[in-house]
Each structure stands twice: as C-alpha cells, then as structure tokens.
Amino acid sequence: MRLAKTPALLLPLAALAIAGCGGGGDSAASPATTTETTTALSKADLISKGDAICAEVNAGIGSLANSESEVANTVIQVSDLYINMVDSLKSLGAPAESTGYSEFIAAADELSKVEGEAKLAAERGDSTALGEAASRATPALEEFEATAGAYGFQQCSEGPKAPTPSGGAEPSGEAEEGGVEAAPEEAEVEEAAPEEPAPETGGAGGGVEEAPSGGGAGGGETGGSSSGGVGPG
Numbered sequence: 001m002r003l004a005k006t007p008a009l010l011l012p013l014a015a016l017a018i019a020g021c022g023g024g025g026d027s028a029a030s031p032a033t034t035t036e037t038t039t040a041l042s043k044a045d046l047i048s049k050g051d052a053i054c055a056e057v058n059a060g061i062g063s064l065a066n067s068e069s070e071v072a073n074t075v076i077q078v079s080d081l082y083i084n085m086v087d088s089l090k091s092l093g094a095p096a097e098s099t100g101y102s103e104f105i106a107a108a109d110e111l112s113k114v115e116g117e118a119k120l121a122a123e124r125g126d127s128t129a130l131g132e133a134a135s136r137a138t139p140a141l142e143e144f145e146a147t148a149g150a151y152g153f154q155q156c157s158e159g160p161k162a163p164t165p166s167g168g169a170e171p172s173g174e175a176e177e178g179g180v181e182a183a184p185e186e187a188e189v190e191e192a193a194p195e196e197p198a199p200e201t202g203g204a205g206g207g208v209e210e211a212p213s214g215g216g217a218g219g220g221e222t223g224g225s226s227s228g229g230v231g232p233g
Contacts, residue, residue, distance in 0.1 A: 043097040047152050050089055054148075054156035057085040061160035072122040075130065079119035082141075086112040089156075100151045107140075107147040114140045 041049070060081050064074055086108045094101055118133035141159070149157030 040093060040096045043095045043152065046092055046095040047154075049092055050148075051153055051155035053085055053088045054153065054158075057081050058155065058158065058160040062162040065160075065162045072125065072130075075122040075134075076119050079115040079122070082115040083112050083119075100147075104144075104147045104151045104153075107144040111137075111140045111144045 061078055064077055089108055090105065114133060114136045118130060118137055121127075121129035121133050145157045145159065
C-alpha cells in the first residue's frame, strides 16, 4: 500500500517544480532602458539665450525703482527675480567652450545666495539681517556683472535700468512752430490785397481826357475866322 501511494504524492510536487521554473523565466526578463543625451550649447548660443534672460530681469527690476511699494516688498521681489535668473542661466547647461564659464556660474551662485538671505530677512522683518545682506548684495552683483562681461555677455554685464518714456515732446514743439508761422503770413496777405486797386480806378484821369474833347474853344475859333472873311467881301 505504501508503494502505491508514493507516485501519487510525487505528481503534485513535479507540477509545482515546473510552475516554479516557468515563473522564474518570466521574472528574469526586464524591459530595455534608454538614456537621452543632450548636446551642449555653443558659447554663442549660451550668450544669446543668457542675455535674453538677463534683459528681462533687468527690465523687471528697473520698473520696481518707480514703485511705491514698501521696502520689504521691493526687496522680496528683487530677490525673487535674481534667484530665478540664476536658476534659468544654470538650466542652459555648461557650454562646449567652458573657459571662463565656471567663474561666471560661481559668481551667479553667490548672487543667488545673498539675495536669498536678503529675501529671508525681509520676510522676517529683521532689519539688522536685511542691512547685512544688502551690504553683501552690491559687491555680489558687481562681481556677477564683471564675470559675465569677461565671458562675453552684454545684458548680463549691465545693471537694471528704469524704463524711459518715449514721445510727448515732439507734438508740442510742432504745434508751437505752426502757430507762430501761420499768423503773420495770413495777416500780411489780407491787408495788402485791397490797397492796390484804389489808385488805379480814380476819376482824375478821365476828367483830363474829356475836357479838351468836349470844350467849344476850337469850334469858336474856326467859326469866327470863316464868318469874318465872308462879311467884308
């Protein structure tokens, strides 16, 4: 009886072994992984894109110069603009020509760090910490602009400028010139026109011509001489 039961017990064990081998084969297969490679920008492309970023930030900070916001709010806005600028510049990646780029990025990181400290102090209302951060922000910005100019940037090497209004002066100048020139010219033409025909249409010339033609002196002389000659004959 025991020999008859042995094959029956081995069959389930064999099935489990087969299933286990099949499952192991499935888990061993793994999907293929792909890696993306990015091409580094050329120095010219990096400068062009970087200058566009800096120009936008300079315009934004320049517009805040005329803002009536509180000092703390202005500091926070300026700090955010500089921090985002540095993040955007770093996101462009290192160029193929890396000479001088490491110094530029180091100066940018220092600027971002100082501006972050100034923002934190402004948010906390810590005037002492804000003053210390502000004293470090100026040389940090100057160093960033100097290294940017040395690398070849133009907009990144210049500080923010307040926007200047255009137009407005030219229209007023033109109006003044037109008014001054038009007034005397019209007055002179209107006054001169009626003066010329007055002496030409006078009656003095007509009287002189009619007097000799209409007088009887000539007729009297001829009549007297003829009658005088006939009478004595």
